[in-house]
Amino acid sequence: MFLRLAQLGEVIISENNAELKQYEALLKSLKDRYSQYYLQNYAKYRLSAQDNLQKEIILTGDDKKLCDLLKDFDFIDKTEYQNLINEISSLKEADHSLSKESLLGEPYHNFNPRDYIGKPHSKIILLKERLEIILEKWKDSIKSVLKDPDCQKISRFYLQEDKKSCEDLINSRVRNYKSITP
Numbered sequence: 001m002f003l004r005l006a007q008l009g010e011v012i013i014s015e016n017n018a019e020l021k022q023y024e025a026l027l028k029s030l031k032d033r034y035s036q037y038y039l040q041n042y043a044k045y046r047l048s049a050q051d052n053l054q055k056e057i058i059l060t061g062d063d064k065k066l067c068d069l070l071k072d073f074d075f076i077d078k079t080e081y082q083n084l085i086n087e088i089s090s091l092k093e094a095d096h097s098l099s100k101e102s103l104l105g106e107p108y109h110n111f112n113p114r115d116y117i118g119k120p121h122s123k124i125i126l127l128k129e130r131l132e133i134i135l136e137k138w139k140d141s142i143k144s145v146l147k148d149p150d151c152q153k154i155s156r157f158y159l160q161e162d163k164k165s166c167e168d169l170i171n172s173r174v175r176n177y178k179s180i181t182p
Helices: 002-006 008-014 017-045 049-060 062-070 079-090 100-105 124-147 149-157 160-180
Strands: none
Touching: 017 100, 049 062, 049 079, 049 124, 062 124, 079 124
């Protein structure tokens, strides 16, 4: 195929109509194959309108807000959470007006399928589940720390004033959380 394309200049100069028609057919089939490949990958790696709505719900939802509050605790590993939020945020909604005809007229629509070769396809429902799992792990970590005998011993030795400071800190976190939730 590439050898035939390399000879296109010679065929144009020879003005052989039969060969020109073959080249036109070859180019048309290549454009068709490319548009199918492009649209298939575009649909795979861009979000539908419904999935984009789910993305926005995740990014503004209670689980994310609570994670944003908890991630500041020193004993919480926030790397997995930050990577997940980056992955969700990087997802883009598809342009639903894109069609084979518009693609044949303009072959690039702010998407290069080659950029996605070997990359996993993110399903929004699985990303939501991953956020829920992270939140549950964090809750378990907090419960574990609070149940730790050493932590309980230390808390018994706090002065009343120190207890009040801790309670104030916890209450301020709860108030902050309640103020950002509708």
